[in-house]
Amino acid sequence: MPARYLVARELAELFKALAHPDRIRIVEELRSGERDVNALAIALKMTPARTSQYLAVLRLNRLVEERRDGRHHFYFLEQPDVAQWIVTGLTFIERRFNAIDPAQIASVRAIWSAPADPPTSDRTEETSSSPQKD
């Protein structure tokens, strides 16, 4: 079995794992440290169920790891470098359509490239009005 094809297949799996906006945003969120499922769900405005499913996909691809503490399941980047790699990918979407203002990409690049924000010390119980730089 040709090695090049095998490797291409695994690469394709990696790309598939990241081929969803919400999964990319999860990686983005985790740059600044571990989060539990609920905190992620709130930050990304998703249900815990979907959040958990996306995390499962990322976990299967060895992109995140789980740490349990009581009822909370904390997730963190298993390979933090992947975040920077994704940022590099912004280079290749700048020429895509005109759907995106280059200034928006620049601002997102700045956010991702900046030293990660420490996790806000919010309690996970707060269900709304968490500060977001969306």
Next chain:
Amino acid sequence: MPARYLVARELAELFKALAHPDRIRIVEELRSGERDVNALAIALKMTPARTSQYLAVLRLNRLVEERRDGRHHFYFLEQPDVAQWIVTGLTFIERRFNAIDPAQIASVRAIWSAPADPPTSDRTEETSSSPQKD
């Protein structure tokens, strides 16, 4: 509309475009210069129809460009850096499963990282036994 989500969506489109082994291999082939559809189809052991479809996906995502010369449609990387970026992605699949021998990844990395082979001067008419380092 939150900029971060918009950008994440475009990134996800990029990942989707690359989320198939054959499309990755097309990028790989094009590292060494432009190829026409038939040459790619032969090298990748696919039908011209599928090859053309995959090229269309890559073209929509601004990863390849087309140059027509008579009956032949030549394709080449619009953003050659994307090949090196994909190679970097190999870093993140080395820990995936044990499906792949690390030595295989290393060899593929070497192939991709090496200065691209000049296109073999094969005629496109040869339908089999083209030299491959699979």
Next chain:
DNA sequence: CTGATATATTCGCATATGCGCATACAACGA
């Protein structure tokens, strides 16, 4: 220990998208 609550995962189902294939169609050169 029992029951109630908080947290996270899994399941079932409907819909959408991607894939592979075959085939029809279009563009070009001889």
Next chain:
DNA sequence: TCGTTGTATGCGCATATGCGAATATATCAG
């Protein structure tokens, strides 16, 4: 016109997605 080259279309199938409900699992009160 005829063969070559490439693209577009339609079909069957598999997989991904989104959502709500059901099911764990852990904590806590009594």
